[in-house]
Amino acid sequence: MTSGKIIFAISFFIVFIIGMLWSYRKDNIVNNLHFKGSLKILGTILVVFGLVILYVKLRHKM
Numbered sequence: 001m002t003s004g005k006i007i008f009a010i011s012f013f014i015v016f017i018i019g020m021l022w023s024y025r026k027d028n029i030v031n032n033l034h035f036k037g038s039l040k041i042l043g044t045i046l047v048v049f050g051l052v053i054l055y056v057k058l059r060h061k062m
Helices: 003-034 038-061
Strands: none
Touching: none
């Protein structure tokens, strides 16, 4: 790789991260307004999924 490609890759990475952080902060207020309680739903889905996996593994050993 040439030094120009390395400089471009580093500068692109830095600008991309800054853009992602700016976009996240901008959307954070709207996301909190529209998606209240979504973490509870996600947690419930993960717990149910984990229980199904546990049931299948225990059932398979019998």
